[in-house]
Amino acid sequence: MSFLQLENVHKKFGDFTAVSDISFAIEKGSMYGLLGPNGAGKTTTLRMIMDIIAPDAGSITFSGNRHVRDFLDQIGYLPEERGLYRKMKVRDVILFIAELKGLYRQQALGEIERWLEKMQLSEWIDKRVDELSKGMAQKIQFITTVIHKPELIILDEPFSGLDPINMTLLKDLMLELRDEGSTIIFSTHVMEQVEKLCDRICLIHQGKVLIEDELRAVKRAFGKNSVEIEYVGSLEPIRNSDWIQGLNDFGQYAEVKLKSPESYRSLLQELVEKGVDVTRFELVEPTLHEIFVQSVEAQGGTVQDAE
């Protein structure tokens, strides 16, 4: 029995199908990524898991139990659109939500100090929320999501709006929480952010599951069909090579997409034959974004809104 399981979940808003036949299962203590462009149905799926909206069909079970509401205190949820009571002090607002999640005041106060220190926000504890920067408020909101040590953490676009430093901080925290035994499911539309972070991913597009598997397996299935080349001079001689499907030339560095994973040998040979001065030639895994684009195209669709 999986920790969290979705089976054939459907949701329509009027005539618009937001989620169509989504199924996946999340094991305890794993990190699960729900990926897809804007409007793919990620938020709707997460809101259905939270029982904020009810699915039209299908079932969502939490350790085999259909009543997610009975386990709310063991879940931490970070909604996509961020907000806190603007007029309240940082301490009070975290305390309020911690108490709602079932923590006692004393216990919560200790946790608040510990977390603020971790987030390097200790000196803001008595400031009002509307004095914080957007990134700080977002960190505070992350604290409110995890302060009660939930078994399941649901994060809707946790990285949006964060600078690289805070993004790294958040990634590390998420991994730390997972290692402490929490199960994490999060959504993002910026797929590069999650490379190597997830144990398992689900790529969704227009409400449907494209790929659902372990990250390693996904990458393996798509093989290494990309090459990074560093060179001196010009790549012009091989621009129209038979082995290349796509080329992104940066002048001294280029990303090449191969027609097939095996054609790297032929390409290397051609580079040598045509006298290109190659200083580095490396086979790389496709990015999730490439996998996504390929899967969409394989199903006869086009990607309009994948950043």
Next chain:
Amino acid sequence: MPNKIVTVIKREYMTRVRSKGFIVSLFLMPVLMCALVLLSSFLAYVGDTTEEMRKLAVIDETREIFTQMQAAIAGHPTFQHKGELIYELVEESAATEVPEITFRERVNTKDLYAYLAIPKDVFANGEVRFYARTTTNFDVQRALRRIISDIVRDKRFAESGYSQHEVSQLMRSVKFSAYAIKSSKGKAGGAEVESPIETGARIGLGYILVFVLYMFVIIYANSIMRSVLEEKTTRIVEVIVSSIKPYQLLLGKLVGVCSVCLTMFAIWVLFGVLLIMNISPLLRIFGIESLPVQMLQIIVTVKVSSTEVLIYFFIYFIIGFFMYSTLYAVVGAICGSEEEAQQTGAPLTMLIVVPFILMFQLFRIPDSTLSVLLSHVPFFSPILMFMRINVLMPPLWEILLNILVVCTTVLLVMLISGKIYRVGILMYGKRPTLRQLWQWARY
């Protein structure tokens, strides 16, 4: 496990009580209330405040009233400002054959303040006509009517052979005072009566209380609406309802804010009691040894009648608060912005403004069928029933029945509202139609 409704109540209560707004209202409201009372009595006392001379033309066809009018006006307070006469009477002889239209022109160009046409047959049955740019200057009209009536009456008496002295002796008006009979409530010694001052004090207290009830329900119902809207627009509500049920959030919010109001009232009542109990030593500080009898009577009346009235005040305030605030919370829940909410909430405001306006008429006929019926309309009861209790106490069974009916209504309203609220706070985009609301309510 801490009680989560208590957590919500605590937050609503603490954030409001700690806010500057609360402290300010705590002190400012009584000050404003006193200022309002003082201002209205001041305006009534001062009356007309203009200082410029006003010309009043009199077309006197009788040719004998004008002179007497001039004398009468000189000694009449309505025509004076700070002891100076500010009205000038100008006699316009009817014989000059000036058409009235020219007077109208002169009034229009503000050359004349007004003009008065006194017909020849005024001693018989003629009509005195008063023309001015506005006829809302009732004080002036009343005074002129009085003065001319006296002149005409004196003349009639004189013609019948009575002297001036005899006339004023004969025409004295009767002293007339109204006494309210208190309900005896089985007390020995029969029904007691109340002096006009006591009645005034009692009704005055009731009037203030109805006003406070009305104002607080409106202000705090709106505050709840904004608070619901804030939680919705900041999406924090999603986090909250992932911890507690929406109805718990709504209930906690209502109880929390209601407690804020009750705290404020309690402080005022406490302050009032302390003030009344220590009135003499307090006055002595200001060098006042004793109060006029009327003031003492007022204080005693307030002391005696306030307990019962305050109990009913608290009951009807709590009922009214929950009734209106629940509805306003729903408005907040189904709207997406403050402007939208203000518009949607406007019809609801009528539910409390209408009985408040009706009250000004109905308090004169507290036991009429109309008053009784309207006071039993659940949405009007907090104001109209409370008004009846203040003016003419209805039988106890009627009040209890009313409280029962209104409480039931409040519960029903909360039940239906709770369901709409539950759906509304998590819905974004277009405001739902009435039909959708109905679906949500049955969901």
